[in-house]
Structure formats: C-alpha cells, structure tokens
Amino acid sequence: MSFDPSSDYPLGSRRPDLVRTPAGVPLEGVTLSAVRQGLIDAGDVRATAETLRRQAAVALASGRAQLSANLERAAELTAIPPDTILEIYTALRPHRSTAAELEEWARRLEDEHGAPQAAAFVLEARAAYAERGLLAAVERARV
Amino acid sequence: MPELGLVAFDGPNDPEPSLEIADGRVVAIDGRPEAEFDAIDWFIARYGIDVHVAREAAELDDPEVARRLVDVDVPRDELVRLSRGLTPARLTRVVSLLDPVEMMFALKKLRARRAPANQAHVTNLKENPALLAADAAEAAARGFAEIETTVGVSRYAPLNAIAILVGSQTGRPGVLTQCAVEERRNLQLAIQGLVTYAETLSVYGTEPVFVDGDDTPWSKAFLASAYASRGVKVRFTSGGGSEALMGQAQGYSTLYLEARCLATIRAAGSQGVQNGSISCVALVLSLPGGVREILAENLLAAWLDLEVASGNDAIASHSEIRKTAKLMGQFLPGTDFVTSGYSVMPRYDNMFGGGNYDADDIEEWLTVQRDWQVDAGIEPVAEDELVRVRERAARAIQAVFDELGFPPVTEEEVEAATHGYDSRDLPDRDRAADVAAADRVFDECISGIDVARALDRHGFGEVAEAVLAMQRLKISADYLQTSAIVGADGAVHAAVNDPNRYSGPGTGYRLEGERWELLQSLPHVLDPAALDAAREAEGETEEPHEKVRELHVASIGNRSDEVVVAVGPAFADGLRATINGLRHGDVLRAITDGIREGGANARVVRVRRISDVAFIGHDGALLSGSGVAVGIQSKGTAVIHRADLQPLDNLELFGMSPLYTLDSYRAIGRNAAGYATGRAVGPVPTMMDNFARAKLIVRTTLLHARETAAIVPGAPPVELELG
Numbered sequence: 120m121s122f123d124p125s126s127d128y129p130l131g132s133r134r135p136d137l138v139r140t141p142a143g144v145p146l147e148g149v150t151l152s153a154v155r156q157g158l159i160d161a162g163d164v165r166a167t168a169e170t171l172r173r174q175a176a177v178a179l180a181s182g183r184a185q186l187s188a189n190l191e192r193a194a195e196l197t198a199i200p201p202d203t204i205l206e207i208y209t210a211l212r213p214h215r216s217t218a219a220e221l222e223e224w225a226r227r228l229e230d231e232h233g234a235p236q237a238a239a240f241v242l243e244a245r246a247a248y249a250e251r252g253l254l255a256a257v258e259r260a261r262v
Numbered sequence: 263m264p265e266l267g268l269v270a271f272d273g274p275n276d277p278e279p280s281l282e283i284a285d286g287r288v289v290a291i292d293g294r295p296e297a298e299f300d301a302i303d304w305f306i307a308r309y310g311i312d313v314h315v316a317r318e319a320a321e322l323d324d325p326e327v328a329r330r331l332v333d334v335d336v337p338r339d340e341l342v343r344l345s346r347g348l349t350p351a352r353l354t355r356v357v358s359l360l361d362p363v364e365m366m367f368a369l370k371k372l373r374a375r376r377a378p379a380n381q382a383h384v385t386n387l388k389e390n391p392a393l394l395a396a397d398a399a400e401a402a403a404r405g406f407a408e409i410e411t412t413v414g415v416s417r418y419a420p421l422n423a424i425a426i427l428v429g430s431q432t433g434r435p436g437v438l439t440q441c442a443v444e445e446r447r448n449l450q451l452a453i454q455g456l457v458t459y460a461e462t463l464s465v466y467g468t469e470p471v472f473v474d475g476d477d478t479p480w481s482k483a484f485l486a487s488a489y490a491s492r493g494v495k496v497r498f499t500s501g502g503g504s505e506a507l508m509g510q511a512q513g514y515s516t517l518y519l520e521a522r523c524l525a526t527i528r529a530a531g532s533q534g535v536q537n538g539s540i541s542c543v544a545l546v547l548s549l550p551g552g553v554r555e556i557l558a559e560n561l562l563a564a565w566l567d568l569e570v571a572s573g574n575d576a577i578a579s580h581s582e583i584r585k586t587a588k589l590m591g592q593f594l595p596g597t598d599f600v601t602s603g604y605s606v607m608p609r610y611d612n613m614f615g616g617g618n619y620d621a622d623d624i625e626e627w628l629t630v631q632r633d634w635q636v637d638a639g640i641e642p643v644a645e646d647e648l649v650r651v652r653e654r655a656a657r658a659i660q661a662v663f664d665e666l667g668f669p670p671v672t673e674e675e676v677e678a679a680t681h682g683y684d685s686r687d688l689p690d691r692d693r694a695a696d697v698a699a700a701d702r703v704f705d706e707c708i709s710g711i712d713v714a715r716a717l718d719r720h721g722f723g724e725v726a727e728a729v730l731a732m733q734r735l736k737i738s739a740d741y742l743q744t745s746a747i748v749g750a751d752g753a754v755h756a757a758v759n760d761p762n763r764y765s766g767p768g769t770g771y772r773l774e775g776e777r778w779e780l781l782q783s784l785p786h787v788l789d790p791a792a793l794d795a796a797r798e799a800e801g802e803t804e805e806p807h808e809k810v811r812e813l814h815v816a817s818i819g820n821r822s823d824e825v826v827v828a829v830g831p832a833f834a835d836g837l838r839a840t841i842n843g844l845r846h847g848d849v850l851r852a853i854t855d856g857i858r859e860g861g862a863n864a865r866v867v868r869v870r871r872i873s874d875v876a877f878i879g880h881d882g883a884l885l886s887g888s889g890v891a892v893g894i895q896s897k898g899t900a901v902i903h904r905a906d907l908q909p910l911d912n913l914e915l916f917g918m919s920p921l922y923t924l925d926s927y928r929a930i931g932r933n934a935a936g937y938a939t940g941r942a943v944g945p946v947p948t949m950m951d952n953f954a955r956a957k958l959i960v961r962t963t964l965l966h967a968r969e970t971a972a973i974v975p976g977a978p979p980v981e982l983e984l985g
Contacts, residue, residue, distance in 0.1 A: 129754045131738030138738045149734050151726055154715055161709030164455055166493040166739040174739050181758050182343065183567065183744060185309060189483070189531025190742065193490035201453055204488045205446055211481035213473045237487070244480035247304045251469065253478060 124176035141167050141197075168194040188236070195234035207237075211244055213253045220255070221245040267511020267519070270502075270546065270555035271358050275513035279352035281320065283313045292351040300469040302522055305479035306350070310529030315347030324352070328359040331368040331565070334766040338372055342567040350521035353565070357558045358517065362591065365557045370595035371764050372564035374534075374757035375745035377771045378596030380639025381571055382406035383603035384426055385613040389418045389696070390688045391663065392656040392671045392679035393607075395429030399655030400648055401606040402433025404624070405641035407747040408459065410603055412442040412613055419443045420703030421668075421696060423456040424713060425659050427729060432655040435728035436748035438495060438741070442614075445485060452494040454703070455710025455733050458741070459495035461536050461571065461602070465526050466500070467519025470510040483530035493736030495746060497534035497569060498527040502559055503542030516546055520559045524566050533744040534569025536602040538592070541615065543578045547588070557591035564597070569745035569757070575603035575616045585618060586630075593630070593638045596771070598745045600638045608684045625786055632782045637773045642784045653680040654725075661720035662713055668699040790964055810834045810850075816867040816979040819887030825857045825934045826891040827866045828882025828979065830873055831972035833896045840898030841919050841958060841965060844927075850984055852924040853892055856931020862888070862938045864931070866984065869893075870977040873969040876910050879903030881979055888938035892930055897965040898922055902934045913937055914945050920958055921949045 120136075127134045131146060138146040142163045144153075153159050166174075175190035196204055207224055210216045216224075221241055228238035248254045264274045282290035288307035289296045299307065319327070327344065330336040345353070360368060382401035386393050394411065401409050411426045413419050423441040430437040438458045441451055451457045463482050466472045472479070482498070489496045500523035502516035511519065520537065527535050538560045539546045546552040560572045572592040579585045592600050601619065604627075609617030619627060628642050656679040660671035669692055678688045702708065710733045717726035731752050735741050741748060746756035764770030773781065810833075819826065827850065834846035854864035867885060869878045879893025879901040889905035890913075898919030901912045916922065916930060929946045936943035955962075 128743070128758050129738065129740040129756075131734070131740050132753065135738075140737055146734060146737055149730065149737065151714065151718055151723070151730055154711055154730065155718065159711055161455065161707065161711040164709070164711060164733040165453075165736050166491075170737070170739050171490065171742075174742055177743060177758060181743075182339070183533075184312075185528055185531040186533055186744065187531070188309070189487050190490055192484075192487035192531075196487055196491035199491075201449060201492075204491070205449065208445070208481060208485050208488060211478065211484050212476055213478050213481075237484075240480065240484065243308060244478065247301055247480070248478070250299070250304070251301045253301065253473065 122173055122176070124173065124180035128177045130170065130173060137173065138170055139167065141165065166197065168197045171197065192234075192237045192240060195228075195232065195237050199232050199234070207241070211241065213248075214255050217255050218245050218249055221248070265513045267506035267514060267516065268549060269515050270549045270551040271515050271517055273511075273513055273515030273518055276354065276515050276518045277351050279349055279355055281311070281316050281349050281352070283316060286313055288313065288316075292349050301478055302467070302469055302472065302526055306522070306525045306529050308529075310525050311349070312346035315343060317347070319344055319347035319352075324355050324359060327356045331356070331360065331371075332364045334371070337765060338762060341372060341565060345565050345567070350518060350525050353521045353525070353562055354515070354518045357561055357565075360558075360561075362554050362557060365554070365561050366591060366595045369557070369561045369564055369592075369597065370770075371762075372561065373595070373597055373762045374564065374567060374569050375598050375747070375755065376760045376762050377755070378637055378639055379407040379599055379747050380405070380604055381408040381410060381599040381602055382606045383575065383612055383614055383616055384409050384411050384429070384606055385422075386607060386611040386685040386688075387414065387613065388685040388688055388690065389414060389422060390675065390679065390685055390691060391421055391425040391659050392675040393682070393685055393688055394422055394425035395432070395655040395659035396652035396679040397607045398426040398429030398439070399433035399651040400643075402430045402437040403643050403648065403651045404606070405434070405639060406437065406604070406606070407639070408438045408440070408599065410440050410442060410461070410614075414613055415697065416443055416447065417697040417700050419447050419451060419700065420456060420708075421700045423451050424662065424703070427456055427710070427732070428659045428662055428713065428717070428725065429655040431728035431732065432658050432722075432725050433651045435731060435750050436752060438748060449488060449492065450704060452489060453492050454707060455736065456703075456713070457494070458732055458735060459497070460489055461497040461499055463496060463498045463532070464500065465498050465523045466505055466508070467514070467522040468505050468510050468512050471505045471508045474508060474510070479526050479530060486530055486532055490739075490742055493739050493742070495741050496532060497536055497571060498530070498532045499536045499540060500524065500527060501537050501540035501542060501573065502555060503539050503545040507542050507545060516549070517555050517558055521562055524559075524563050524568065528566045528568060532568065533742065533746075534571065534598065535563050536571040536573070537563050538570075538573030540573050540602065541576045543573060543576050547578055547584070553588045553591065556588070560592060560597060567744065570597045571599035571602035572597040574601040574618055575614065577616065577618050594634065594636060596637065604640070610686075611684050625784070628781070628784050632784060635773050635778065637771070637777065637781060641780060644785055649680060656680055658717060658722045658725050661722060662716045665716035665719060666699075666708060666712070669695040790960065810847075810866075811983045812868065813981045813983055816885050816981040818885050819865060821863060821887040823862045823939055824887035825862045825864055825931075825938045826882040826886035827853050827857070827864055828869050828878050828885075828891050828893045829866065829982070830875075830878055830895040830969050831868065831870050831974065832969045833868065833894065836972045837896035837965065837968055840896070840922070841961060842898055842922055844898065844922070844924060846896070847984065848924055849894070849898070849927050852927040853894070853931040854984075856928035857892075857935045859928070860932040860935025860939070861941070862935035866982040867979045868982050869979050870974040873966065873973055875899045875901050876903070876912065879912065880905070880907070880909040883907075885979060886938075890934055890938040892934045895966070896969050897962060900927070900930055902930065902937065904937065916946070918949050918951065918954060920954045921951055
C-alpha cells in the first residue's frame, strides 16, 4: 500500500510496515527480547532517510512548508557522521569560514553526501555572510 | 529608556510594516530594501514569507486581521495561513491591537495541540543520581509531558541524562527528556539515545546579539536539522528582553524583536519554540505593559503555528500576586506547555536559576486548576504513590549504576532520595569517581539500549520496556511533528493527529469527564462527609453527651426579670457542639449562669420552625416575660434580642462563633440580664477574625445545613430542661 502523508500519520501506529531501522529491522522487531539476544545495535536505533522524508511529506501535507524543508535536510544528514555534521555546524557559525570554505562544504555535501538541499542552504549562508561581514577575517589576509 | 530597548510596545525605531515583492521574491521588508538586509531580514525573506499569501494579506488592514484573531468563526488554519504572508512589524502591529483578554482568547484558539501540557525541571545541587531519578519519577507521575535537566559541572551531563531517563520512565512511560548542555555534548547524548528532545537553540532579534551568541540563523537552522537527522525533537528558544540585556536592542521594542525571532524560527523549520521572555522575564516585568507583552509573544508564536512552551520558569517577581497574575495569561488559555520548566523539586535545588513555581507550590497549582476547572498539565498524586515511584526510580538507577560499573548508589541514598526534601538530605558522593563514570558514557558509547538491558537484568522489566519505547520513537520519528508529546501507551499526540480545533463554546479541549474527576481529587481536599463525621465524633468521644429534655409547648412568661434562651432546631440534639468545639450543654450552662449573675431568671426553649439566628432570638423574645432573649444556633452564633424590635434588628449580635469561649457566652448571658432588668450595660467587646469566614465557611455551611434539616415547619417552640 502506498504512503499517504495526509492520513498515514503517526507512521509508528498507522504504517509500521513502512518503518525500519537503517539495518532493516522492522519497528516491531525492536523488542526487549531482541535486545537480550544482542540483535539490536545502539547505532541502529534511529530514523532512516526514507522515514524522515515521509515525515517531511506529512509536514507538508499539514501545511508546514518550512518544517518539511527542515526534515528534508535532516533526511540528507542521516548518512553523514556526527563529527562531520558538527564540523559543518561550526563552519556556519559567524566569522568561522571563508567564502571558499563554505563553497567547499556545499560541494562536499552535494557530491560526497548526496545532500543537495543542505548544500543549497550552505551556499545561501555564504551569500548572506559575504554581504553582512560574517565570513572569517582571515579571508582578507589571504587575498 | 526606549533607545535601550526598554520598551514593551512601539519602540522608537520600530519600522512601519511593509513588504515588497518582485519576480516572486521578497525585495523589501518593513522599510528595509534588500541591499540593507541584515542576516535576520535575509533569512526571513528567503525562507519565511509566502509571497502568494503576502499579496492577499496586503489587501487587509490591521484591525481586520486583529478582528479575525478573536473571531470564533475564523478557523485556526486560516489564521496560520494568513500569518505566512505577514512581516515581523505587521505581526507586531496586529497583536498590539488586542487587549489582554482578547490575547488570551486568541491564544486559546491558536494553540497547536488540542490539549495543553506542561514541562518539568529536575536538577539538584549535588547532581545526585538517585535524587534526580526520584524527582523525575515524581514529575512523570504528576503528568508532566517533558522533563528537562541540566548540569552544574558539564562533565556530569551523561549521568544526569541517564538518571532522568530512568526516573521519568519509572514514573510514567512516554515522558520526553532533555539535558540542557553545550550543543556538541547534547547532540552526542541524543545520538546515544539518552535524551529525546532539545530546546537549547537560542535565537535573538538583532544581528549583533545573534552573532555575540556565536550563531547565525543558518547555523541554528542547520543544527536543528542535525538533531532531527538523529530523530530528536527540537524546539528553539527566544524571549523578549534578551537583546536589551545584551546591550544591542537598537531602539526596538521587545515585541518587535520577538516577532523577528519567531519569524526566523519558523523560517528555520522548527516545530516549536520556548518563548515569553524566559530568563529575562523580570526585566520585561519592569516595563509598562510588560506582562501583556509577554502574552503577546506567546500569542505570536502560536499564530505562527509553533508549539509554545510559554516560560513561567524563571522567577518573575518577588510578589506572589504579580507572579501568579502573569501566569494566568498562559494558564487560562492553555499553551502546549504552560511552563517551560516547573521546578518539581524545591527551588534550592533548581540549577536553571528558575523555580518560579516549585515543589512547595504544587498543591496551590492543583487547587488553582480546580478553582478554574482548567487543565494546566499537573495531576494530583497520592502521597503513598509518590513514595512508591520515587523509591522504585531510585532503585532502578541504583541497578543501572551497578550493571554499568559506575560508583554505587547506596541504600542510604535510595532512602534519602525517596523521603528527603532536597539534596541537603542526601549523603555526598565521590564526585571525581562520578565524572570519571560520566566520561565512560561517551568513551564507550553507552546507549539507551544499554540502559534498557541493565534494567531488564535487574528485575526492572517495565522500566526497561519504557526506555526501549523511547528508543523506538527515534525510529518512527513521529514525534518530530509540531507539538508532539507521547502518552503512557506510546501514542504520539501532535498537532497533525490531535489538533486544536476550537471554534466556540462547547468545542475544542474542555476539562470534563474523567480528567476533570482526576484533577479535582486533590489529596488535601477534605470529604464533606468526613468533615461532618469528624466533628460529630469529636462531640461524642469525651463523655456521654448531655441530653436536654423537651417538656411541653412553651408559653409566654409573666416574670419581668425573665430572659429566655432560645436555641436552634438541632441544638443539643442532632448537633452537640459549636463550631469552636464547645459542647452545647456547657454553652447553655454558661449563658444561664451569666443570666443569673446579671440578676435575672433564665428559661430555655427550642425554636423549631426556623434556623436563622435572628428569628430564633426574636421568637424567644416574644416568649420572654421581660421581652429580652438570647438566641443561639447550634454552630454557636448568638444574638440578644428584644420583642419590640424587628426580627432582623437586635441589641447585640455575636457572629464570630469560632472565636467564642464559655466566658464569652457567660458575658452574653450577663448582658441579656442587664437589658431585662433595665440596668445600663456596655456591649460585650467585639472579637474579629476576618479569615475565620474563609477558613470555616465549608464547616459553617455543613453545620447550618444540619440545623436547617432539623426544622419542623410551623411547629411552636418547646420548653427545655437541661439534663
């Protein structure tokens, strides 16, 4: 049965057939007995990109465009290791990055991580930071 | 000093609302063209305005939009849609047109989730894990939907997170938890499944303050996506006064700056916000209209379709009256979280600098809910049940520490955490060993799954199940939708599947049925039946109660020195003591002794036709040879009356029965004798306790109901003989 974002929420109770861990364990398979048998890996207890995209669709269907966009970006970030995510976060903080560095992050997001929306978000930040003097001061020194 | 931002509404630099769109792009906001955009304008213009709705909104004037906010026939969805076309200055203008009651009404209408809820703070100065777990369990049992902790020493974060996770799930499965620490640690805790939500993402209304906070709208929005990517619920934080406090309000009003924050937060795609001045509340309360401004902030957030956790956490004032008057702005309409941190433990242990309301105020909070028939998210729980969950939680965290090889939680700690008042009752722990254990949580990546396993192995199967259910939440990610909370059965209640559809009387969330039964069954409320029975028992315990004998129908006396003592229908019969606990026999003896001391003769009658003291006294006076009588009700209220006066007039009235002793009644008798014999009398000194009425009004009502029930309609008075 195909997914209907306007009626299939909550996924956990209405469409458990669609919800799996990244390792493919169905939601109902995450039980105490599975934990006892060592079948559940802590790193595996999280949403997949697909689940987050479905949540983005639910948000959009309920009229929440920006929440939807946020969840779309989140879906893209599921595959990126936390340290890298925190590096990008730090790079987006004021006066941390040069325009070239932000462009490089955007390129890596797009090319290496398949995250075009996150990449576009970083590029928009680069443009705004350049206008507002929020890029790293070192850039001027380097030029 | 408006130029410092110390102005609630209409700051000197607040711009005229405006919005220009060219080629489907926003090119000017609130008087500022694109070339002059700061980072906040840029972010809002790029992500926060729906240009189609903007054209439609431009056709409406401000009063019309304001009117729609309070029009029950304009649905929430329509108002939320309209908000997508409004700029911060326009939003500010429109809500400024509403008075406080209109704002409360609009807030009630615009709350995202159907039912309000509440959030708890749980911390303690010693960072004692057993006490954290016990307090979290109590918070959960009391119905809080979210529990927030923080740290004194940042290295403690993983232990505190584990303690409130275990405690909360012991008290009630499904409660969301967070540990407010620096973002990197916070994200790591989330990844390890030790917390389920975060609300640390602060936003400010001017660019310099945003940058001083070491963030931009883009970095915060990216962080929000990062949390969501790990299946963690996120809400942002903003609140009026922060820009002024940080010295960069730029002459804007508090409300305008908050409107910029909220527009940014929605543009970033947050599902919700913690707002309403938050930690700067005392600053905003120092401004004229400050409380109204804070309510306007909450209203704006709800209008922008954000989940609202509406402050009331930081101490707003030293004045209990001002504090609670402010609270009503959120309490009566109901927000998604009426407080963004109710201090479940005593204020002494609140490490958020909070504790506006704390452990000692819970009974009052529950009573105010009962007074208004309003659900503000806290449930009454019987004392023995609280003790049970507190101990169970302390033992659960003891087991987890044992299984994970952390420094042991001793029996003494379990005992003190269960029964103690605050962390001063807890023994000191080896803090060096505790932080070393905390480091292990990160180093060895100890997870929510490990916590569930530890609980399971030590016989805490039901807590293990609940902790595991919190892990499952991250897999389905349902609770990332707007205003999501989780029931004890694991069901997610969010604005998507459980929306507020208030559309006038009889609609929306109403406190009724089982929930109302629950919220009015307060442990400190006395059962009227029990109250009555207790009083009756009191009269009976000491010695067999003195009987009066009814002789015959009373006749009119002919002795001019006679004073009649007229008692009520239930006196010394169905009722046996006054409200002050004086036995009726003793009271009668005191009055008649007083009459004799005053040189008159006493005759006792019972008035049966009426229970009102004035008529009891007047009926007595009509029988009295001297025309003077003392009337007394069973509860002890007395009057000195005279036959020629109108029934509701009197010579002296004694309405403060809770204060009277036998000496008082003897003095009443003496004075009555004085009136009868024509001696000049000074009135019995008046006694007064204006709180007696408030304190005893229920008991008074019950006693008077008994007296009234003993009435025999139309029956003539009968003469009594003291047993």
